[in-house]
Amino acid sequence: xxxxxxxxxxxxxxxxPLFDAIKTALVGLEWEAVFVDDGSTDHTVARMKVEAxxxxxxxxxxxxxxxxxxxAAGIAEAQGEYIATMDGDLQNDPSDIPMMLSMMQRxxxxxxxxxxxxxxxxxxxxxxxxxxxxxxxxxxxxxxxxDYGCTLKVFRSDIAKNLGLYGELHRFxxxxxxxxxxxxxxxxxxxxxxxxxxxxxxxxRTFKVMSDLMLMVFFxxxxxxxMHFFGTLGIASFLIGLLIGLALTIHKFVAGADIxxxxxxxxxxxxxLGGIQLVSFGFIAExxxxxxxxxxxxxxxxxxxxxxxxxKA
Numbered sequence: 001x002x003x004x005x006x007x008x009x010x011x012x013x014x015x016x017p018l019f020d021a022i023k024t025a026l027v028g029l030e031w032e033a034v035f036v037d038d039g040s041t042d043h044t045v046a047r048m049k050v051e052a053x054x055x056x057x058x059x060x061x062x063x064x065x066x067x068x069x070x071x072a073a074g075i076a077e078a079q080g081e082y083i084a085t086m087d088g089d090l091q092n093d094p095s096d097i098p099m100m101l102s103m104m105q106r107x108x109x110x111x112x113x114x115x116x117x118x119x120x121x122x123x124x125x126x127x128x129x130x131x132x133x134x135x136x137x138x139x140x141x142x143x144x145x146x147d148y149g150c151t152l153k154v155f156r157s158d159i160a161k162n163l164g165l166y167g168e169l170h171r172f173x174x175x176x177x178x179x180x181x182x183x184x185x186x187x188x189x190x191x192x193x194x195x196x197x198x199x200x201x202x203x204x205r206t207f208k209v210m211s212d213l214m215l216m217v218f219f220x221x222x223x224x225x226x227m228h229f230f231g232t233l234g235i236a237s238f239l240i241g242l243l244i245g246l247a248l249t250i251h252k253f254v255a256g257a258d259i260x261x262x263x264x265x266x267x268x269x270x271x272x273l274g275g276i277q278l279v280s281f282g283f284i285a286e287x288x289x290x291x292x293x294x295x296x297x298x299x300x301x302x303x304x305x306x307x308x309x310x311x312k313a
Contacts, residue, residue, distance in 0.1 A: 002031040002101060003080030003157075007070035008048075008088030009038040013196035015047040018090055019056070025094035029101075031055060035088070036074040039064030072165040083160040085153050092152040093190040100154040100187060110159050110182035113145055113174055114152035114189035133209050137172070140217050145174045145186055152189050156182075168208050172216045179220060226285035234278030241271025 004022060011018070022033055035052070036059045037045050048058045059077055061070060075083060082101055086092040092114070100112040130149050138144050148171055155177070163169075163176045174184055222229040245268040248259045259265050 001080040002026070002029055002082045002084060002097070003078035004031060004033045004084045004086065004094070004097065005036065005071060005074035005078055006033065006086055006088045007036045007038055007067050007074060008040065008044055009064065009070075010040045010042050010044060011088045011196070012040075012043045012047050014088060014090050015044060016051055017195075018088055019048075019051040021090065022094045025097060029098065032057065032079060034059060034074040034077050036070040036077075037061060038067065038070040066168060068165045068168055068170040071170050072163075075160050075163070075165075078157070078160070081157050083155050083157055085151055085155075085160075087151045089194055090196075091192050091194055092150075093192060096152060096189040097154065100152075100189070103185075103187060104154055104156075107185070108183070109185050110156050111174065111177045111184045112154045113147075113184060113186040114150040115145075115147045115186045116150050116191040117188040119191050136210075137175075137213055137216075140213055141172075141175045141178075141220060143175050143178045143184070145184070147186070148172070148174065150189065150191075168212055169216075171209060172212060175216050175220065179223075224289065226289055227282040230278045230282030230285060234275045234280075234282060236275070237271045237278060238275025241268045241273075241275060244268035245272065 004026070006018070006022075008015075008018075019033075033056045035048050035056065037048065038061055045058070045060055048056075052058050057077060059073055061073060065073075071085060074085075082104070084097050084100070086094060086097075096114065100114070103109065104112045130147075134146060134148050137148055138146075151170075153173065159177050159180055159182045162180060163173060165173075165176075169176065177184060218229065244264060248262070248265055248268065251257050252259045
């Protein structure tokens with residue numbers, strides 16, 4: 001079965017055409033739709049309840065949590081073996097979902113990611129910042145997706161339910177999936193201009209993306225070995241400070257120079273103390289990491305398959 005997860009907020013005029021488009025697109029498939037209202041202040045919830053049938057579940061959050069949390073809530077409620085996500089503003093086209101699902105089943109992908117062909121958004125405030133952000137994310141994470149901003153995706157359920165979506169991390173779903181060892185591909189999908197309502201995105205999201213990117217790079221490389229990050233920085237800082245301090249000490253005793261009031265001495269002391277603190281952070285982070293995995297029975301690995309005598313177990 002396929003579950004379609006749709007986070008919505010203040011999309012009252014889009015509700016009926018959205019429901020109709022999904023029902024038309026998924027004819028012939030076994031499916032359910034999970035609509036998650038993320039704190040709407042208009043008539044979105046009432047209209048969803050009117051349009052919903054036995055295949056549609058309406059989840060209403062108590063307040064506005066953000067798209068990542070709304071998406072996580074929908075994925076948690078989804079019952080399907082496959083899970084598709086899409087925006088509720090009708091810019092994504094649900095008619096692409098059967099093609100993406102077929103591609104996943106035929107070629108064995110864990111995640112099929114949409115790439116908005118002929119994107120119908122403003123060039124200066126939406127397309128240009130998006131291209132820059134996509135390029136930075138690709139180079140920083142080495143996960144080569146062309147359009148990280150496209151919400152239309154189809155996953156295998158086990159990948160979707162273990163993404164760990166917090167904060168604003170929905171933009172980094174391919175990176176989170178790759179951290180689980182997921183196989184990922186992307187395909188061109190249709191994109192429409194918004195017909196009703198207004199966009200919830202602004203230029204300020206660029207700063208959120210950059211801060212989340214730093215978190216993703218850390219997660220990718222050091223989530224299971226934080227001491228390698230903090231320890232490396234700490235030891236480097238300590239040694240540089242120690243060398244500067246040693247050079248100043250030699251300068252004092254050889255040349256008789258007064259080094260007590262020199263800014264370089266203060267800088268050296270700061271580097272030494274900072275290095276000690278970073279190494280200490282590393283020890284603490286290692287303890288937190290081990291507590292995180294061991295207290296919840298989590299594994300630090302994911303098994304793709306097990307074979308016994310040449311046959312899958």
